[in-house]
Amino acid sequence: QVQLQESGPGLVKPSDTLSLTCTVSGASISTYYWSWIRQPPGKGLEWIAYIYYSGTTKYNPSLKSRGTMSVDTSKNQFSLKLNSVTAADTAVYYCARGTPYGSGENFDYWGQGTLVTVSS
Amino acid sequence: EIVLTQSPATLSLSPGERATLSCRASQSVSSYLAWYQQKPGQAPRLLIYDASNRATGIPPRFSGSGSGTDFTLTISSLEPEDFAVYYCQQRSSWPLTFGPGTKVDIK
Numbered sequence: 001q002v003q004l005q006e007s008g009p010g011l012v013k014p015s016d017t018l019s020l021t022c023t024v025s026g027a028s029i030s031t032y033y034w035s036w037i038r039q040p041p042g043k044g045l046e047w048i049a050y051i052y053y054s055g056t057t058k059y060n061p062s063l064k065s066r067g068t069m070s071v072d073t074s075k076n077q078f079s080l081k082l083n084s085v086t087a088a089d090t091a092v093y094y095c096a097r098g099t100p101y102g103s104g105e106n107f108d109y110w111g112q113g114t115l116v117t118v119s120s
Numbered sequence: 121e122i123v124l125t126q127s128p129a130t131l132s133l134s135p136g137e138r139a140t141l142s143c144r145a146s147q148s149v150s151s152y153l154a155w156y157q158q159k160p161g162q163a164p165r166l167l168i169y170d171a172s173n174r175a176t177g178i179p180p181r182f183s184g185s186g187s188g189t190d191f192t193l194t195i196s197s198l199e200p201e202d203f204a205v206y207y208c209q210q211r212s213s214w215p216l217t218f219g220p221g222t223k224v225d226i227k
Contacts, residue, residue, distance in 0.1 A: 044221050045209075061215060106211055
């Protein structure tokens with residue numbers, strides 16, 4: 001049973017760095033692509049970035065180079081850091097597994113999501 | 121960036137009825153289109169990938185069709201648990217993008 005669990009602060013101050021970690025169980029992080037996707041309250045979904053265990057990453061240009069993903073194979077975890085946050089970054093953040101076909105650009109397992117609010 | 125447009129925004133139907141949801145891409149995505157279902161307070165669930173392939177465990181009442189720029193998700197006979205928001209997503213080019221969603225609610 002594949003499970004993903006997001007963790008991190010629920011409240012971040014404007015201009016600070018948002019840091020989230022996703023812990024994966026039931027699947028090896030060294031086998032798939034792993035993504036972060038966010039959803040502002042009451043709105044739609046936005047893909048943020050993905051990583052492969054080798055370190056290959058892709059980011060959504062909408063982040064304007066503010067995002068960094070990393071992977072820790074020893075802990076079966078991957079992480080997201082988003083710096084210089086504003087209220088526009090307030091959202092539920094999901095971690096997700098990329099499907100086995102292609103380069104993991106669809107998402108078959110998701111975490112439950114964690115709400116991050118940017119506010120002073 | 122490929123923009124996905126979904127219609128209608130809301131679809132009001134009764135259980136047992138057929139639901140037809142549309143997703144249109146701003147440029148061709150070939151067959152690289154997926155559909156997800158999201159219920160309140162839950163993460164999205166993958167239903168269909170590559171336009172017409174059902175994901176693991178998805179019942180056959182869900183079907184997808186289309187290619188290029190026009191795609192359709194059909195739910196042949198709505199069950200009570202199918203009332204939710206449905207999103208399309210393309211993987212043809214970066215960045216990956218989602219449509220704004222279609223809400224299927226109970227009439």
